[in-house]
Amino acid sequence: MGKVKESMHTAPCMFCGQMVQFMAKDLLGEEEAQELAAMHCSCAEALEYKKEKNRKENALKNVSKLFGEDAGEGKRVNDEIVEILMAAVKEIYTGGLAKVTLNLRGGVKASISQNAKGEINVERIETRKQKLTE
Numbered sequence: 001m002g003k004v005k006e007s008m009h010t011a012p013c014m015f016c017g018q019m020v021q022f023m024a025k026d027l028l029g030e031e032e033a034q035e036l037a038a039m040h041c042s043c044a045e046a047l048e049y050k051k052e053k054n055r056k057e058n059a060l061k062n063v064s065k066l067f068g069e070d071a072g073e074g075k076r077v078n079d080e081i082v083e084i085l086m087a088a089v090k091e092i093y094t095g096g097l098a099k100v101t102l103n104l105r106g107g108v109k110a111s112i113s114q115n116a117k118g119e120i121n122v123e124r125i126e127t128r129k130q131k132l133t134e
């Protein structure tokens, strides 16, 4: 994998319009440049936006840790289910959904929800019942 070439850009913050300088890959669309400018701006809206974006990225990482490629042997569920969970995080982040619970095979539940503070919780609930019948 080669290193992506970067260069200095100047673009207005998408919230306050202040011109911001930042390093990024060579070719940027206008919207992309304004978003990156916001990521490097310190106005209140930009800070809030960064916080929200980090939340979403952390939630996506948590999905990967609990169910995806970072979950490890025996815990990893199939990619289609991970995709559904990732899609749920995005939908919760944009406000379309409040909570999603999936019942997976093998007594595992996946739950994604947003609390009152706006944080996104990703939970793995294992209900492994052991029953012996004589």
Ligand SMILES: [Zn+2]
Residues within 6 Å of the ligand: 013, 014, 015, 016, 017, 018, 038, 041, 042, 043, 046
């Ligand atoms: Zn700004």
